[in-house]
Amino acid sequence: MASNTNGAYDPLLHDGQPAQGRASLDTQSTTPSTLTASRTGSGVDLEAAAAETLAPAESTPTRFRRVRAGTEPALKKLIILLVVPAIVLLILFFFISSVSSAPSRDSSPIVAPTGISYASGFNMKQSWGSLSPYYDSGKQWAGIAENAGKGSYGLPHDQCRFKQVHVLHRHAERYPTGGAFEKLTVLANKISSMTEKPAEELSWISTFNLTLGTELLLASGVATEFSSGSMFWETHGRLLYNATEKGEMFWHPSLNVYPNGTARHIPVLRTTDQSRIHTSARAWAAGFFGIYSGEDNSPIDDDELYKLVVMQEAPLINNTLASYYSCPNSNSKKYTTGSRIYREWVEIYLADASARLNKLLPTANLTPMDCFTAQAMCAYETAAYGYSRFCELFTEKEWYGYEYREALEFWGDASLGSAVGAAEGVGWLMELLGRLEKRLLTDPYGSINVTITGNEETFPLDQPFYMDMTHDTVIIAILTALGIPFGTLPSDSMLQPRLFVTSRLTPFGARLYVELIDCPEFSETQVRLKLNGRVLPLTGVGNCPTTEDGFCPENVFIEALRTATAKVDYDNACFGIPKGWENAPEYLRADDE
Numbered sequence: 001m002a003s004n005t006n007g008a009y010d011p012l013l014h015d016g017q018p019a020q021g022r023a024s025l026d027t028q029s030t031t032p033s034t035l036t037a038s039r040t041g042s043g044v045d046l047e048a049a050a051a052e053t054l055a056p057a058e059s060t061p062t063r064f065r066r067v068r069a070g071t072e073p074a075l076k077k078l079i080i081l082l083v084v085p086a087i088v089l090l091i092l093f094f095f096i097s098s099v100s101s102a103p104s105r106d107s108s109p110i111v112a113p114t115g116i117s118y119a120s121g122f123n124m125k126q127s128w129g130s131l132s133p134y135y136d137s138g139k140q141w142a143g144i145a146e147n148a149g150k151g152s153y154g155l156p157h158d159q160c161r162f163k164q165v166h167v168l169h170r171h172a173e174r175y176p177t178g179g180a181f182e183k184l185t186v187l188a189n190k191i192s193s194m195t196e197k198p199a200e201e202l203s204w205i206s207t208f209n210l211t212l213g214t215e216l217l218l219a220s221g222v223a224t225e226f227s228s229g230s231m232f233w234e235t236h237g238r239l240l241y242n243a244t245e246k247g248e249m250f251w252h253p254s255l256n257v258y259p260n261g262t263a264r265h266i267p268v269l270r271t272t273d274q275s276r277i278h279t280s281a282r283a284w285a286a287g288f289f290g291i292y293s294g295e296d297n298s299p300i301d302d303d304e305l306y307k308l309v310v311m312q313e314a315p316l317i318n319n320t321l322a323s324y325y326s327c328p329n330s331n332s333k334k335y336t337t338g339s340r341i342y343r344e345w346v347e348i349y350l351a352d353a354s355a356r357l358n359k360l361l362p363t364a365n366l367t368p369m370d371c372f373t374a375q376a377m378c379a380y381e382t383a384a385y386g387y388s389r390f391c392e393l394f395t396e397k398e399w400y401g402y403e404y405r406e407a408l409e410f411w412g413d414a415s416l417g418s419a420v421g422a423a424e425g426v427g428w429l430m431e432l433l434g435r436l437e438k439r440l441l442t443d444p445y446g447s448i449n450v451t452i453t454g455n456e457e458t459f460p461l462d463q464p465f466y467m468d469m470t471h472d473t474v475i476i477a478i479l480t481a482l483g484i485p486f487g488t489l490p491s492d493s494m495l496q497p498r499l500f501v502t503s504r505l506t507p508f509g510a511r512l513y514v515e516l517i518d519c520p521e522f523s524e525t526q527v528r529l530k531l532n533g534r535v536l537p538l539t540g541v542g543n544c545p546t547t548e549d550g551f552c553p554e555n556v557f558i559e560a561l562r563t564a565t566a567k568v569d570y571d572n573a574c575f576g577i578p579k580g581w582e583n584a585p586e587y588l589r590a591d592d593e
Contacts, residue, residue, distance in 0.1 A: 320431055
């Protein structure tokens, strides 16, 4: 495990920041740090201290002589011999008690209950990977200045303006998928089938019932998307449409005009036909267009405000927002490794939890995989109900282990641990390139659906902003295809530090902004990528320069997109034998399906 100078686990290493003296995130360390089960002590060997204090003094020859009763020196010696050891023992007792009562980061919450708060300040919700609620706090990515993207409207100064913004957005909080729900059901059945009562600390589990639904967007998810859309209006929309100068606080169709005053085409947004994606898009749009603003002149009919292009999610149907459907190899366990490699890690990081909980839940026979499911139960119930007792069962280290499990699954299925990750992301990059170059796409390459991209009614080329609603795996695949240097993740130890932290990449409601920005000090429009409020470093993306503000000249970025998309051999990756996969690390390659 990565450590700080005192030998204790340093959670900042998990937050995308390199420890002092370690490699930066965009130059991945090749030697992973290892998660260990050793308890972080106070630096004092209490057992040795106790032994030293309580050990008898070395015996020495002593002459005995008769002493009169009541002699004061003898009485004083007797008092000293009795009182001093008692005082020492008392002090030692309080010292040991105070140290042992302080919660260690790998101490069991069953021994020292913590709920969902920890003395270290650790926030478990930010270690739930793709199930984390949206957050944009924490450190910037390595190489980016702390104040980058943090000024007024996120711009460097008041003279800068947004020229155009492309939004790629994930749906928000949802019920578990069908596959995840099956695992939750197995855990619930194990709990209900116990033939012995649980320990007193877990008496609540005797009355547990699984009441979660499946697949659908939650009410909290609707709120997340509405908030995101309204915030995008405040930070970007008002500037893109010059709303303040025109005296408008909220969106109004009169704002949707060209600089010469002629009307623009109604804004086109895109989504898929999956319920949670479609509902997320409408909730986002309601926030952006101010449907519930209360303004007397604000339209409330969606059709008057925007056009929603709904793309079908189905096998072998081209759809850049659900690109795995058009890539048959994405269903191959031979070429997608996530579900294989994360299991090895689960057996490591939850071995202690399994032993601990089985002592408290006799006859439950919980495996490490069951314990992982209990962690997922915590995240799902919190999203649905605001709280879950399952969150109390695990230590800080075990939650970091859960985050790494999420990283292994997504890295192995949609990023560099997969033969098809970049192929699944290349279609949206080609659409982005087409929008930037103001050209329709009529070549059915990759997951592009030319029925949509070949028509300006469904693929407009001159909008101030675009919004596409998609899935977490698609966002990761797109970042992979772009060339973000995620590096390699081992499955038998936790890599620290690392760039691939799923809760920072694709939490519920994740959002990637591709911003085109004009500033007077630049002769050319600059491109900047912001992922969940943090500026992404573009070092390694084509010939984009290394800058602390994340800026890349538009023409350089466009050339980087051309290079990135040309590197992907989509047909072989998705329909044939992916080139170069035979050279992948052995632990990623399966012998059969």
